[in-house]
Every structure is written in structure tokens, then in C-alpha cells.
Amino acid sequence: MEPFLSSLESAAQEVANHQPQAELLARWADKLLASNPAQRMLMVANPKSFGHPALVSHLIERGKGLRHDDPHRALDAYRAASQVAGFLPSHPHHPHYSRYYADLYAEALANLANGQRAVGRMSQAAHTLARARVRAGWGSGNALLEALLNAMAGTLDVDLGRYREAEFNFRWAIDLYVDLEEHEHAGRQMLALGRCLLLAGDYEPALHFLHAGVSDIDMERDPLLFLTIVTCNAKLHSLLGRPDKGLALLGSELEDYLEEDLGRVTFARLDLLRGELAAADGRPHLAVRKYASARRLFAELELPEEAALAGLEVAALYAEAGEPSLVSREVKRALAILRQSGAGAYGEPALRRLAAIAERKTVSAAVVRYVARRLRGTAVR
Numbered sequence: 001m002e003p004f005l006s007s008l009e010s011a012a013q014e015v016a017n018h019q020p021q022a023e024l025l026a027r028w029a030d031k032l033l034a035s036n037p038a039q040r041m042l043m044v045a046n047p048k049s050f051g052h053p054a055l056v057s058h059l060i061e062r063g064k065g066l067r068h069d070d071p072h073r074a075l076d077a078y079r080a081a082s083q084v085a086g087f088l089p090s091h092p093h094h095p096h097y098s099r100y101y102a103d104l105y106a107e108a109l110a111n112l113a114n115g116q117r118a119v120g121r122m123s124q125a126a127h128t129l130a131r132a133r134v135r136a137g138w139g140s141g142n143a144l145l146e147a148l149l150n151a152m153a154g155t156l157d158v159d160l161g162r163y164r165e166a167e168f169n170f171r172w173a174i175d176l177y178v179d180l181e182e183h184e185h186a187g188r189q190m191l192a193l194g195r196c197l198l199l200a201g202d203y204e205p206a207l208h209f210l211h212a213g214v215s216d217i218d219m220e221r222d223p224l225l226f227l228t229i230v231t232c233n234a235k236l237h238s239l240l241g242r243p244d245k246g247l248a249l250l251g252s253e254l255e256d257y258l259e260e261d262l263g264r265v266t267f268a269r270l271d272l273l274r275g276e277l278a279a280a281d282g283r284p285h286l287a288v289r290k291y292a293s294a295r296r297l298f299a300e301l302e303l304p305e306e307a308a309l310a311g312l313e314v315a316a317l318y319a320e321a322g323e324p325s326l327v328s329r330e331v332k333r334a335l336a337i338l339r340q341s342g343a344g345a346y347g348e349p350a351l352r353r354l355a356a357i358a359e360r361k362t363v364s365a366a367v368v369r370y371v372a373r374r375l376r377g378t379a380v381r
Helices: 003-017 022-033 037-044 053-066 071-086 097-118 122-136 143-159 163-179 183-200 203-214 223-239 243-249 253-258 264-280 284-300 304-320 324-341 348-360 365-376
Strands: none
Touching: 022 037, 022 053, 022 071, 037 071, 053 071, 053 097, 071 097, 097 122, 097 143, 122 143, 143 163, 143 183, 163 183, 183 203, 183 223, 203 223, 223 243, 223 264, 243 264, 264 284, 264 304, 284 304, 304 324, 304 348, 304 365, 324 348, 348 365
């Protein structure tokens, strides 16, 4: 083994040998997460109390455990992890610690970016991910970290509608994971790439990667990945003109089959897809119920843009049904959700104009859906 790599591995092993007990890490994390921003900065700036890399890893894992049920608390855990990582003490007698800590800081920032993306803070996520890449450049050159950063970048690109950029990042991550023989991680990224290609309209290669990804995944151990496959297949049925078959895949018994609570975010997105498929299947009343359910869950989760988007889908259905008063009501409700949250979404001015127009005259479903695209931030600027 090269001297540098040997020293780096020794640093990591020494950290592991002196890892605090899980109970102590949990107490430290609880204390940080219960503090206000000023208190927290004072705490993490004191390395004797909180300056341990194991605390960074503990906070990252805590965030992952929260992300499907409370994305804002998950985001706070990721933020705390990055704050602790930024103040890890140097070790003058072990210079390779600095590279090990740079890797850990980059990992914390990558998860922070993903947490920001999950609550709709796309510009913040892009900035944080760029910081993670810079920090990784100071680290050990860890290929596993490079794969993580590309996977996170791909996920962000998909949410921004940049499917070609996402495809590049996912393929890069897959190649790295395969080289590292991290087959389950490679499988996850194949599924992500399959979903990306599905959204981009490349159905045949999408099917290839969805099927390839399944072979490397233990579905019993990770029901969320099983659900990813089911929802992608349901979406594909809809795109191929068979939304009824997609709805059958997403029947109400699906949650019973999974036999566990997968988090409110998951169920909100599931209802959103059910609404989309019901609308495509010519069942507007069912679509309205499912979109309304998704809107309620997103509002409870403090994801205002997601809630407003679900409301605009309801408005579009009412526009198709020739119910202008109901269109106006739903558009105003969507606007109120954004205003109450102070989200300041990119598409909010367009939504304000739509609300004013809908109050005076009939607007078409096409116009409502155009405004929804503006709200997502994917319309051409």
C-alpha cells in the first residue's frame, strides 16, 4: 500500500478505535439539534466538546432516518453535521487527518445539499454541492465519495429537468461503484438513471436500466427501492397509453404489502402519481381526490411549492371540466399556501397573475399547467 494511503487508513482506524459510545453521540446530537443557531455555532466551535468525526457520521445517519417523514428535521441534522465537520480539530502529528476530515466534510455537505433539494431549495442545493466538490478536492481522492457526489448531482439535475446532465452524472457514479464492487450502490444509481431516462422520454433505455438495477437490489431489505420500481413501471404504463394498468400497480393494497410506514413524503408522492394516472385514465373525480390528498400531506410537511403544484393540478382538471369558479378557488388556495410559507418561489408572480385573471374570466387547463411549470422552475427563462 502506498505510504499516503497507509497513513490515511491509519487515521481512519484510530478515529474508529476511539469512537464514543452510541448513547453519548445521541446525547451530543440531541443537544446540538435543540439549540438555536447562535448557541450551536458556539458549541461546534469548541472541539473539546463536540469535535469528533463520529458525531458527523451520527448526524448524517439521523438525517437519513428522518428524510422520508420530516424533511425539515432531516435538513437540520445534515446542517449540524456539516457545522461539526467544519470545526474538526487539526492533528499536527497526523497530517493525513486533514484529508480524512476533508472527505468527511464533503460527505456532510453532499447530504446537506440533498436535504436542501428535498425541501425545494434548489439554488441553495446547487451551491452547497459545489462547496462539497471543492472540499473533496482537498481530501484523499476517495472514489466512493466521488461516486456519492455524482449521484447527488444527478438527483438534483433530475429535479431541475436537466435530464442529459443527470444521465452523465448517474453513468459516472455507476461506473465508479462498479469499479469499487459496490454493486448495491451501482444498482440504486441504475434505478435512478432508469427513472431519469423515463422522464426524458427515452423509454427503451429506461427499461434496460430499471431491469438491470433490480438485479443488484435486495427488495426485502429496502422496501423504498421496491416502491421506486413499482412507481416507475406505473409511470411507464401511463406514458405508453395504459394508465389503468399503472393505477392497478399503485392500488391501495400496496402500502399493506410493504408492511411498514415509509414516511409521509413517500405517501404524498404516491398520491400525486395516482392523481396523474387517474387523470390520464379519464377519471377526474378520483384524480381530484388524490391530488387533494397529496396537497394536504405536502402542506403538513411544510413543502409549500409541492402543495401548491398539487393544487394547480386540481385547478387544471376543473378547467377541463368547465368550472371557472372552482379553478379560481384552487388557484387562490395555491397562492395562499405559498404566501403563508414565505417560500418566494420563482413562479409565484405568474401564479399571482393567474389568480387575478381566473377571478375575472375563464382560463384554460393549458395556461394553468404552464404556470405550474413556471412554479417548478423548469420553464424556459
